[in-house]
Structures are given as C-alpha cells and as structure tokens.
Amino acid sequence: MKKSHLVKKPHSTISAKTATQTAAPSTRAIAAQVVLQVLDEGQSLSALIPPLQQTVKAQDLPLLQEICFGVCRVLPRLEQIIKHLVDKPLKGKARIVHCLLLVGLYQLVYLRVPTHAAVDETVNAAKSLKTECWRGLVNAVLRRFLREQRDILAVVDKNWQTLHPEWFVDKLKKNYPNWRAIIEANNQKPPMWLRVNEQKYTPETYRALLAEQGIEANTAAHPNALCLSAPNAVLKLPLFAEGAVTVQDLSAQWAATLLEAKNDEWILDACAAPGGKTTHILELAPQAKVIALDVEAHRLKRVEENLARLHQRAMVICGDASRPDEWLAQIDQRTLLFDRILLDAPCSATGVIRRHPDIKWLRQATDIAQLAELQNKILHALWAKLKPNGILLYATCSVLPEENREQIQTFLNQQADAELLPLPFTDEKSAVGFQFIPTENGGDGFYYAKLRKRA
Ligand SMILES: C[S@@+](CC[C@H](N)C(=O)[O-])C[C@H]1O[C@@H](n2cnc3c(N)ncnc32)[C@H](O)[C@@H]1O
Structure with a gap:
C-alpha cells in the first residue's frame, strides 16, 4: 500500500x-x-x-x-x-x-x-x-x-537511541563520564524496594516471612532495606496493612537514616507528601515531635493515610516551606525553632525517570533554573528556623548539579553559619554532598547534603 x-x-x-x-x-x-x-x-x-x-x-x-x-x-x-x-x-x-x-x-x-x-x-x-x-x-x-x-x-535501531530528550542528554554528558550508564538505568523498569519497619522487624526476619509466601527478596547496604526479586502487589506482602513494611526506594531510605532524628526533638519534614520519609523518621524516633508540611493540600491526605497505617502521629500542615512564618503563626508556634529539618526539595525528578518515564517529556530545560531558584529560597527560609547546632538535610531526586552540588555550594557561600558535614558514602574531603545515580537492581538517582548551623 x-x-x-x-x-x-x-x-x-x-x-x-x-x-x-x-x-x-x-x-x-x-x-x-x-x-x-x-x-x-x-x-x-x-x-x-x-x-x-x-x-x-x-x-x-x-x-x-x-x-x-x-x-x-x-x-x-x-x-x-x-x-x-x-x-x-x-x-x-x-x-x-x-x-x-x-x-x-x-x-x-x-x-x-x-x-x-x-x-x-x-x-x-x-x-x-x-x-x-x-x-x-x-x-x-x-x-x-x-x-x-x-x-x-x-x-x-541502526544507531543506539537514548530515548531521552536531547537537552537532558547534553546535561548528563557535561557532568558524568558514565552518562550512558545513567541513560541505560533510566530505560529499565525499576526494582521494587521495601523499607522494613524497624519497630517490628529486621530485614532478615521480614525476609523470612516473605519466603513463607514464596516471595524472594535480597538485603542491601542499608539497615532497613529489602529488594524484591520481582515486583508484587502490596496487599500480598505479609502484614503490609499492619505497617510491617513500606514501599520506598533504597536511595530515598537514606533520608531518615542520615537525618538521625532523636526522640523528643522537634523535626520538620518540609516537603513531606506523600509521607514516605515522615513515616521513616517516626519509625526511627517514635517520640520525635514531627511536623509534616506540604504546599499541596490534596497530597497531604496520603500523608495522613500513611501515618494511620503505621499507627504514627505527626502534625500535618498545609503551607509553603518558603514562608515558614505564615504556617508557624497558624499553629501558634511563632518562635519555634527545629532541632532537625529534612528538606526533600521540589526538583526536576530526573533521578527517578525509570519510575516516572513521563518526566522525560514533561520537563523542559528551562525548568531547571527556576527549580534551583525555588530550592535556594526554601533553603534560606528554613535555615532561619533551625536551632543553633541544628541539622538540615537537603535532598533531591535529581541528578543535575544545578539542583544539587552547585545549589549547596552557592548556599554555603551565602550563609556564613552553615557547615557541611561528612556523609558515610565517601571519604572525599572536597565532596559537596553525595550524588547517587540510578543503577539496575540498585537505588534511584538521589542527592544528599547534610548541613549544621554553627552556634
Ligand atoms: C519530592 S516530593 C516529596 C516526597 C516526600 N518527601 C516523601 O518522601 O514522600 C516534593 C514535595 O514538595 C512539595 N512542595 C513543592 N513546593 C513546596 C513548597 N514551596 N512548600 C512545601 N512543599 C512544597 C510538593 O507538593 C511535593 O509533595
């Protein structure tokens, strides 16, 4: 024809x-x-x-x-x-x-x-x-x-295709000698990671429960993580409804672990919805006084549901992280300062393309500078709400330095009382935070920087 x-x-x-x-x-x-x-x-x-x-x-x-x-x-x-x-x-x-x-x-x-x-x-x-x-x-x-x-x-198929937009491939090429590995990982279907509730099980004891159901899983270099050999419906996971486990990527599980919240401390989870990291913080420090904040009211419903499934309590607030005085006034806590703040910042989500492949076509090159500006604004606004000696953990699910290493370097240049703390993944003294890249059977692309406010 x-x-x-x-x-x-x-x-x-x-x-x-x-x-x-x-x-x-x-x-x-x-x-x-x-x-x-x-x-x-x-x-x-x-x-x-x-x-x-x-x-x-x-x-x-x-x-x-x-x-x-x-x-x-x-x-x-x-x-x-x-x-x-x-x-x-x-x-x-x-x-x-x-x-x-x-x-x-x-x-x-x-x-x-x-x-x-x-x-x-x-x-x-x-x-x-x-x-x-x-x-x-x-x-x-x-x-x-x-x-x-x-x-x-x-x-x-004559030539290898990245299956990614050109602007993004160009940025990867500029920043990563191993950029092809990132592209290849993004083009795979993602593994399913579980976070085992430390209050109930260890990865090993929960893995035994999975094995009884014929579900195979492997442990990883994280104290709570298990990777399923094949994805499974959550309701088929033993005691899921009772809060034994949560579905959460390996790299994302480092957020609460690195934050190191302690019982009785005031903790702000500044961009909390749907609550994956809020609930992890409370699994590690059940008596911490946690505020779960998000600007999207409809997304906060998921935070409430997740807290309910895990029988946890947090103050769930709808508000803008870049304007803390507004929502602190709303809850009559105008003078409150936090011991620890997790800022899981709004970002390009370029580290989680394998889970959200539509990001490749939704995101534009021009979005990145705008996101970096918003991240910087939120960082400064929240820094003012941190106690002396308090900790701010900055996280994104991005692989772009503008939102990560460069963002934190700019912040350190602007904020004289901010000190960068080492992370357990690298001995490199000059490293500004740590960048995870997505890997097959491993975690998503994620970035962490841990900052202390000098007294
Ligand atoms: C990466 S997601 C957070 C994921 C969450 N921390 C978790 O682990 O489940 C980013 C969140 O930031 C929220 N957000 C974006 N801008 C914000 C702002 N100005 N103030 C507070 N939250 C904001 C979005 O609504 C979104 O829920």
Whole structure:
C-alpha cells in the first residue's frame, strides 16, 4: 500500500472524555487518551492513572499502566516507527489517532499480547474514541508493521537511541563520564524496594516471612532495606496493612537514616507528601515531635493515610516551606525553632525517570533554573528556623548539579553559619554532598547534603 493513502481526513470530532463515558471503556482507548494528555497537555501519569481506578476494571489496570508507562519509556523509538508507516503527521484532532498508534505499536513490539488481539482491540478502540473514520488507517498501519517489522526495526535501531530528550542528554554528558550508564538505568523498569519497619522487624526476619509466601527478596547496604526479586502487589506482602513494611526506594531510605532524628526533638519534614520519609523518621524516633508540611493540600491526605497505617502521629500542615512564618503563626508556634529539618526539595525528578518515564517529556530545560531558584529560597527560609547546632538535610531526586552540588555550594557561600558535614558514602574531603545515580537492581538517582548551623 502506498504510504500516503494511509492518511485520511477526519469526519468527526474527538472528545477527550469519550472513552470513559462509554459503558465498557476500552483499555486501549483510555491508554491513548492518557498518552495524549501527557504529551499534549503536560499532565503527569501519577495524576492521571489513580482516578482511573474508579472507571477501569481491576483486571485491566495492569495492562493500562504497562502501556502508558511503556509508551513514555520508549516514545522516540515508537515515533520513528510511525514515521516509517504514516506519511503526513497526524495533527490537531487526529492526535488521538497518533496516540492510539503509539499504544498499538507498543503492544506489538514490547508485549506478549497475541498480535491479533492487540490489533483488533486497538482498531476497535478507534470506535470507542469516536474516531471510527480512522479505523482503516489504524488497521492498515498496524498490519503493515507486522508484515515489515524486521526491515523497519533494522532501520530504526541502526544507531543506539537514548530515548531521552536531547537537552537532558547534553546535561548528563557535561557532568558524568558514565552518562550512558545513567541513560541505560533510566530505560529499565525499576526494582521494587521495601523499607522494613524497624519497630517490628529486621530485614532478615521480614525476609523470612516473605519466603513463607514464596516471595524472594535480597538485603542491601542499608539497615532497613529489602529488594524484591520481582515486583508484587502490596496487599500480598505479609502484614503490609499492619505497617510491617513500606514501599520506598533504597536511595530515598537514606533520608531518615542520615537525618538521625532523636526522640523528643522537634523535626520538620518540609516537603513531606506523600509521607514516605515522615513515616521513616517516626519509625526511627517514635517520640520525635514531627511536623509534616506540604504546599499541596490534596497530597497531604496520603500523608495522613500513611501515618494511620503505621499507627504514627505527626502534625500535618498545609503551607509553603518558603514562608515558614505564615504556617508557624497558624499553629501558634511563632518562635519555634527545629532541632532537625529534612528538606526533600521540589526538583526536576530526573533521578527517578525509570519510575516516572513521563518526566522525560514533561520537563523542559528551562525548568531547571527556576527549580534551583525555588530550592535556594526554601533553603534560606528554613535555615532561619533551625536551632543553633541544628541539622538540615537537603535532598533531591535529581541528578543535575544545578539542583544539587552547585545549589549547596552557592548556599554555603551565602550563609556564613552553615557547615557541611561528612556523609558515610565517601571519604572525599572536597565532596559537596553525595550524588547517587540510578543503577539496575540498585537505588534511584538521589542527592544528599547534610548541613549544621554553627552556634
Ligand atoms: C519530592 S516530593 C516529596 C516526597 C516526600 N518527601 C516523601 O518522601 O514522600 C516534593 C514535595 O514538595 C512539595 N512542595 C513543592 N513546593 C513546596 C513548597 N514551596 N512548600 C512545601 N512543599 C512544597 C510538593 O507538593 C511535593 O509533595
């Protein structure tokens, strides 16, 4: 078939909500809508997927997630395949059809769904998206791919592809001799790490419980961490509902460990939602007086849920970390100073791309300077609320020096009473904090710097 014959003019309009309004929403149609909302509207998968749990059948959710996350993970490769199969780009109202092709091709290239089911279901999804006039095109493109895939993939895969945006690859190249390893790790599916509740189990004793259920796990160089050999549903983990374990990446588990909160101390977890680190702080120091602060009220609900599951208590406050006087006044604690502050700062999240592959397409190069400015503002505002000799642990899930090493060096230059403390990961005296990079079967990309306020 001549390629240009594949593109037809649309006859009907496309409503973004069409698929979810039909009686039996098609998983492929919903996936195409989600992908469209990520790529064209800048929405994140973590905001789009959870509400779909109400509309999508429980048994269809894993496939929906696999397709949406998978398309974002390998998007440039799929786009190149489409370029081989469709002459004119599908623009405007036909963008949803383009996204449906991404969904169809992802199944054919990456999933073990029988090919006839993948093609038929994707073609039928055009109907539930009210884009029936494009069914012929979707069918023709997917079938032509099946016939010609060896040749097409040979051309598409001729050169190694980073599957990342160029601006980000350029930044990695500038800062990491081993930048390819970071890219390769980002392109993998992430391992599932558990944090064992120190008040109840050690990694070894909980690992024995897992083994009884036939679940394999390995310990790591962290006192609370266990890595599952294969991801598992949380509710299948022994005593999850009772608070025996929490799902948390290995690198993120260092936050509470490095903070070293003590019982009875005043602790601020400044950007706390959804509470992964707040609950760890309280597992290590159950009597600490913890304030869990976040600017997003709706995200604080998750903090409350996590505290409840673990039977912990903290003061949960909605407020802006860069304006501490406002929320301290609200709780009638105008003069309160903290013994320790954890600032898990808003950041580019470029260290957790393997868990959130949509970040690659949502984040722009220009975001980084803006984020660095906000981080610096929050650092200074919170420093004023730290006791003399108090500790501030700065953390990001970024791999970019502007948000990490350079940020802290700037802060040290600006704040004469700030002293950098050593971290247990390196003996390098001149190191400004420590940068974890994502590794296969290891932790995410994360940065830590520990500061003391001179008395
Ligand atoms: C990296 S996430 C925190 C993850 C959390 N510490 C955990 O371990 O579960 C960053 C958080 O910062 C919050 N945030 C962003 N700007 C903020 C601000 N100005 N004040 C307080 N929180 C803020 C976001 O709403 C988001 O929940």
